[in-house]
Structure formats: structure tokens, C-alpha cells
């Protein structure tokens with residue numbers, strides 16, 4: 463069972479490449495588990511209870527809920543057109559979430575893990591969070607994010623007793639009961655944790671009717687982060703879904719790792735003190751990726767340099783949604799370094815990896831099969847000289863890497879298999895042998911092995927490019943898999959990852975190019991990079 467989550471996104475921002483990247487990464491992981499034979503569940507959604515949402519709705523003369531819904535829909539649609547298929551999309555303004563947050567906060571009040579006090583500190587209004595005195599001084603009392611002055615605030619509020627869970631959280635992370643990827647992030651977290659944990663404010667004075675009131679204290683609203691983190695629990699804490707718990711993979715950006723690896727486990731440990739949650743398991747892994755940047759600069763609202771949904775949609779229209787996904791997965795900031803976004807890089811990746819390597823190899827092999835094999839069906843005939851063991855090693859290495867949530871290994875593994883297959887065809891020249899009728903059986907065996915390698919590589923690529931790989935599967939007669947997968951099901955086992963001598967039971971249809979040629983000129987003028995001549 464895999465339960466894969468993304469952060470839930472603030473509705474006051476427009477969807478951009480960062481949101482799409484995290485969400486596609488989670489979708490790829492979830493699809494990978496489904497393909498490997500595991501029932502899987504992917505959760506994404508929107509974080510709506512920020513005070514800024516009220517202001518934005520007011521300035522447009524709309525009811526807050528209505529405005530939030532339309533913004534939430536824009537995330538939903540953005541993800542849908544990029545072939546992301548979450549099992550659920552949660553909104554924090556939904557009653558099912560609000561009820562569960564109230565219930566959890568009530569339990570934490572009863573156990574004394576949430577208590578009333580007063581808070582004074584430096585507040586970053588843009589981020590809706592308090593900044594530690596040390597950090598405030600370090601940034602000259604300006605927001606580290608938008609550089610606006612921090613506000614000195616003193617207010618009555620509730621606190622969450624995070625300090626009580628310091629040792630437990632350290633143990634969880636050290637023992638890898640909670641795995642943190644990449645490893646370097648784990649060390650950073652532990653260093654910061656060993657400096658000590660303080661209790662954190664978990665409510666703010668209530669204004670208006672937006673957000674979740676603290677039970678028994680109608681003057682206080684549950685702090686958005688406490689509200690938002692609980693979405694991972696509230697979405698599945700129902701009688702039908704309870705067995706999905708706990709999250710196995712929580713994909714987040716590096717900016718919010720602390721919330722997910724420290725505060726969130728702390729909250730769950732505290733909840734365990736209360737009867738309904740006494741045997742609550744804890745999340746298994748948090749993967750914190752780095753950031754897409756542009757021209758070496760962090761993308762931000764104030765810089766206005768986000769790779770916007772508009773820009774992403776232009777790229778999608780030109781290259782196809784699957785190709786944009788492929789680029790995000792193959793070039794994205796999965797590790798500890800940020801990645802510079804570049805349309806030129808996307809174009810080059812499309813040309814070399816997709817059109818020339820994957821697409822060409824598929825068209826070439828299927829065309830030869832239709833031409834040279836009796837009934838268009840390649841058959842295994844003795845030794846073909848195809849490097850089967852090498853291919854199987856690559857498949858197995860990729861599978862091991864994805865188990866550590868390294869999804870770029872899918873792309874690397876698949877491309878290596880395609881290159882090996884191309885190299886084999888180039889060297890063994892079945893198209894020349896086929897001129898001699900006595901060699902046709904041998905040629906059929908060679909093409910069988912080439913196609914079998916393509917089938918295996920397509921398994922690695924399906925989570926990344928589901929639509930294109932299903933087109934390939936339908937052409938090479940493995941459509942039973944595409945039917946199960948496209949319906950959101952999971953494979954009955956992982957048997958299809960084995961080398962198979964009788965995989966192709968239907969005549970093979972020559973494949974039209976999976977990745978048609980695109981000229982760079984087709985997108986010029988539509989992206990700021992090309993328009994400004996940065997190409």
C-alpha cells in the first residue's frame with residue numbers, strides 16, 4: 463500500500479511550475495506503485511484558510527468561499543491537463559476537514575498539548591508566520607521571503623507543546639523510522655533539532671468567520687499550518703479509508719520540510735495520547751526536493767518571474783503534456799540543488815531523448831516487425847545476441863532507486879535501455895539480414911528481443927508519460943495493462959517486469975511517431991526566455 467501526498471497549495475497564488483513539479487512527482491510515485499502491483503492513493507489539494515484569501519475575495523466583491531472554490535478549481539484543472547490523477551483533492555474549507563481539525567484540536571486541548579498563553583515575536587505577514595528572534599535579526603528585521611518589514615506582535619494565543627516531543631522526533635529521524643530524503647536534509651534537520659525545540663503558537667486572534675475556530679475559544683482561529691497539516695489525516699480518517707493510513711511518501715519542497723518532519727510528527731505523537739488515536743502509526747518518508755529557479759534567481763511574486771501556468775500550457779500545447787512531465791522528472795530539482803528552468807533545455811530534451819531516442823527506436827522496431835515477421839508477430843528463436851542481462855540489470859537498478867523515491871531513475875533507466883536497443887539494431891543490422899529469406903526466423907528472434915526491451919523500458923516510462931506509453935502498449939499488444947492502469951487500478955503483480963519470451967500475442971502495428979518533430983520557432987514569442995532573446 464502506498465499513500466502519497468503533496469503539500470496543499472495556497473489558493474491566493476496562481477498555479478506555477480513549483481506546484482506542478484511537486485504534484486507530478488507525487489503522481490509518478492503513485493503510478494509507479496500501482497504498476498508494481500500495490501494499491502495506492504494520492505492526495506493533493508488546497509490550503510484555503512489564510513487571512514489573505516478573505517482580503518482577495520473582498521477586493522473582488524465575492525463571497526470568500528466562492529472565490530476560494532474558483533481558485534482551487536484552477537489548481538485542479540492545471541493538474542488534470544498534465545495527466546495528474548489524484549485519488550482525492552482535499553480543500554481545507556470543506557466540512558469533512560473542518561470537523562476533523564476541530565476534533566483533533568479538542569483532543570490536544572484535553573491532553574494539555576495545546577494550552578493558552580501569550581505570544582510576542584516577529585511576524586512575517588506575507589508568510590503568515592512568526593520568525594525566531596535570531597532569524598529576524600539575521601535578515602535585518604525584514605521578511606526573508608518578500609523583504610517587507612517584520613511586525614512586532616504580542617497577542618493572546620494557544621501554544622502547541624512541541625518541546626515535549628523533541629527527543630521522540632530526534633529518535634524517529636535518527637532511526638530512520640521516519641526517512642528523510644535527500645540524506646543531507648536529514649543531517650540539517652538533526653542539527654537544528656539538537657539546538658532544542660520550543661513550543662509553537664498554534665492559533666491567532668479570530669477575525670471574521672474564515673478559518674477554524676479553536677473549540678471552546680471563539681476568539682481564536684486555528685493557525686493555518688496546524689489546520690493544513692491535518693489534511694493528510696482528515697482525508698483518510700473515515701471508516702472506508704482508515705487502512706490507507708499512514709502516509710508512505712510525503713513529497714514537499716525544501717521550504718516546508720521542517721513543518722513536515724518536525725511539527726507534523728510532533729502533532730501526531732501528541733494525538734496518540736488520546737484514545738481514538740492511541741495506535742496511530744507515523745508517516746514513513748518525507749522527500750524534500752529543491753526549487754526551480756529562473757536565470758539563477760529564486761522565483762517569486764515580487765520578481766514576477768514564475769514559470770506560470772500560462773507558459774506551461776503553451777509548452778504543453780506544443781510538446782504534449784507527457785513531454786513536459788518527462789522534462790520535469792528528468793531535469794527537475796529532486797536533490798539538494800536548485801534547477802534553472804530553460805525552454806531551450808526542454809526543447810533539446812524533447813528532441814534528443816524523446817523524438818530521437820524513445821520515439822525513433824519504437825517506430826523503427828515496430829516497422830521492421832510489421833515488414834519482416836510472419837503475421838506481424840515477432841517470435842523468440844534461439845540466441846539473438848541481444849544483451850538481455852544488461853537490460854535486466856538496468857531495470858532492476860531503476861526499481862531499487864525508485865524505492866528510495868528517486869523518480870529520475872525511471873527516466874535514466876529507460877533511456878539507457880532504448881540506447882542499448884538502438885545500438886543493437888545498428889550493429890546486428892536485422893534489416894540487411896532480412897534480405898535473405900533463410901534468415902527471416904533469426905530476424906524475428908532479434909526483433910522479438912528488441913521489442914521486449916522496449917516493453918520493459920516502457921514500464922519505467924509509463925508513470926512519467928502515461929498517455930504516450932499507453933499508445934505504445936496498444937500498438938504492441940500489451941493493452942491489458944493499459945486498460946487497468948488508465949482506469950486507475952493497480953497491476954495484479956509485478957510479473958510484467960520479468961523478461962518474457964511470449965509477450966506479444968497480437969500482430970504489431972507500425973507506430974506513428976510518438977514524439978513528432980517540433981521546431982523551436984513554434985514556441986518563440988510565447989515564452990519570456992525566447993522573447994527576450996535569452997536563448
Ligand code: MSP
Pocket residue numbers: 468469470471472475479480481483484509690691692693713714715716717718752753754755761
Ligand atoms: N500551503 C502550504 C503547504 C501546506 S502543506 C500542509 C504551502 N503552500 S504553497 O502554495 O506555498 O506551496 C508550497 C510548495 O510548492 C512547496 O513546498 C513546493 O512543493 C512547491 N513549490 C513552490 N515553489 C517552488 C519552486 N520554485 N520549485 C519547486 N517547488 C516549489 O507552502
